[in-house]
Amino acid sequence: MSKTLIRGANVLGGEPLDVLIDGETVEAVGTDLDAEGAEVVEAGGKVLLPGLVDLHTHLREPGREDSETVLTGTRAAASGGYTAVFAMANTFPVADTAGVVEQVWRLGREHGYCDVQPIGAVTVGLEGRKLAELGAMHESAAGVTVFSDDGKCVDDAVIMRRALEYVKAFGGVVAQHAQEPRLTEGAQMNEGVVSAELGLGGWPAVAEESIIARDVLLAEHVGSRVHICHLSTAGSVEIVRWAKSRGIDVTAEVTPHHLLLTDELVRSYNPVYKVNPPLRTERDVLALREALADGTIDIVATDHAPHPHEDKDCEWAAAAMGMVGLETALSVVQETMVDTGLLDWAGVADRMSAAPARIGRAAGHGRPVSAGEPANLTLVDTAYRGPVDPAGFASRSRNTPYEGRELPGRVTHTWLRGKATLIDGKLA
Template identity: 90%
Template sequence: MSKILIRGAKVLGGEAQDVLIDGETIAAVGTGLSAEGATVVEAEGQVLLPGLVDLHTHLREPGREDSETVLTGTKAAARGGWTAVHAMANTFPVADTAGVVEQVWRLGRESGYCDVQPIGAVTVGLEGKQLAELGAMHDSAAGVKVFSDDGKCVDDAVIMRRALEYVKAFDGVVAQHAQEPRLTEGAQMNEGTVSAELGLGGWPAVAEESIIARDVLLAEHVGSRVHICHLSTAGSVEIVRWAKSRGINVTAEVTPHHLLLTDEMVRTYNPVYKVNPPLRTERDVMALREALADGTIDIVATDHAPHPGEDKDCEWAAAAMGMVGLETALSVVQQTMVDTGLLDWAGVAERMSVNPAKIGRLDGHGRPVSVGEPANLTLVDPAYRGAVDPADFASRSRNTPYEGRELPGRVTHTFLRGRATVIDGNLT
């Protein structure tokens, strides 16, 4: 379809307008538009956003295709309104060379459902001992700009400093999984009242906060960019807020599940609630929401972490950590931030499209809904209410904490450079 006319959508939640897509770009924005031969999408009452960009996705390929593949993961992304995702490096083999990141990048291009930008490992094999081929990954066809050992913390301060120095040369960013390993040995959940009552090993907030404090100081010393993955505590918020007040070049993300769920869920001993970092307290949840609203936290990122059933359908201690999130993220953000009045839809667009594209230096995404821009767009029906059914997921995995929970909002259409990847909620 060369021309598509989206009629009557609320652009960024504002006034209803028509948007004409011609080929890969937005040709016109206004009221009363018409176009001969165009496919018309009636969007009255729906909200039109720039295509969502996820800075933190696990696609598992190569190596764990039983959990997810680039194809199934990008299908899930399109269903959730994402037009670009950044694929984390903890694959098998690890994405620590130009060859592996180019493989992931090419698989993304072949999928056609959303753009896939690989994230390169900071250290060889994620072992934290030796810097990976950062320059070679950046200079590859994949053009890697974000580096992370996510799943493991770069806990050696010297290695972290060297990484920050290295990426500064090409305006890259190191995305840190903030977890002091010595403080979290044997940890199973958030350290607090609930962990004490359940007899599960506690994961103290200071294990996250101490690494963030160190790394923002290193970033200031080096003059480089650091990004904090899946920030989860009220104390972490205060450290990032302080760092930004000093002009330190730090950005931070929060996951949808840390905006909604608390450690009280663990009382069920259902491993679907086992995640890294762990679900925290209600106080932490409220602090995260406020920080996302005031800009201390820059973006929402899913940390989509698919696992096969056997890795989750077992006793708590043996279960893998992680939750799928690509197909439910926007609904959770609507419930926790929009429906509560903390953000409007323009604010959602900033935190789920504009800012992540800026942090990742991702061209063609996070752009305004205006003439001449790439037609990477997401159309959502905010009035929809429905229970989450993992059997309906496009993801290969089903480890969602929201099964049976009613969530608001539904992505009806997703457009990638003018091509509809989702129509009426269904993949094309």
């Protein structure tokens, strides 16, 4: 196996150090390391992070290969600095059996741009009526530990309780899409002043908050783990903060777009801003940033949701919900959290690598940049700033809300177990 010397990198934003990769692992971290026989990457003050881990990615395969495939999605992940992603279950067919999750897992292994860990559905067909084969998916080659009906809420309290009880036996976690369906019928955007002025159906904050409140109480009652997907409101933050103060085993994620964008953008009627949960208010955005900084929200997850052009380039009411996010996530986090002083780069490494790896049990990921650890690494040019150009995306879809917007930071290199998947900003 070849050696690579990363010279002069600011490890977690600290002082410049050399990092020597030998085969699949980090051999040494220090100053003036011997580069003999090694390929040298001049880091020049760039920030070196552990490879990013996304707990919430839609890869669409099987069934919607017109919007994304495991290959294109993992190439997008590598471009964004990710070495592992968790693939959501809302595929066609739904990933509710051992056979489907193993198919996704094997495709990830074959393509090799990042590790792919399938998420299993909680209920058969995402229909919310009958538990899926949770045990069989866990015992499969894919070793599923995270289960979610994301895209739909497990709104039946009895089904949710049973799921929490079932996964407790093997240390699994249920990741909830918190959306009370009766309160969001016909919803098109955040319920508030803007929805009233535009005459669009509102998605009230209480529809999210009521489900989170119920589920943290169920998790406490059962003694199991619950994870809250794409938390989006200030009220949800307070519920999670309260639950953690009681010792309830709850974790939560926030998306990059909910850290930056607000419902004011919907005034353009541009469907690129249509997403579920919807963009909220400036007050919510500020509360989410503070909660991510203080640890109430554990991680950043992209909710990468690719759609073909025809599903987004249409009238608002008919447009699909969702945004791509793998290739811009780190830039948005730098803009909203690092450049504002709310997080340092060590904090980013925790929220985007260590913590999601821990929640999802992603072995070998989220590890410190130190000798003997797997060489899953990301090198970032934090001084870069430029406009987002979706024409250069590796994803098959282009539904980004950041087209033309200037964002900081650019991932230049990604290594998966010592093998470069991205070199000088280009896929290997």
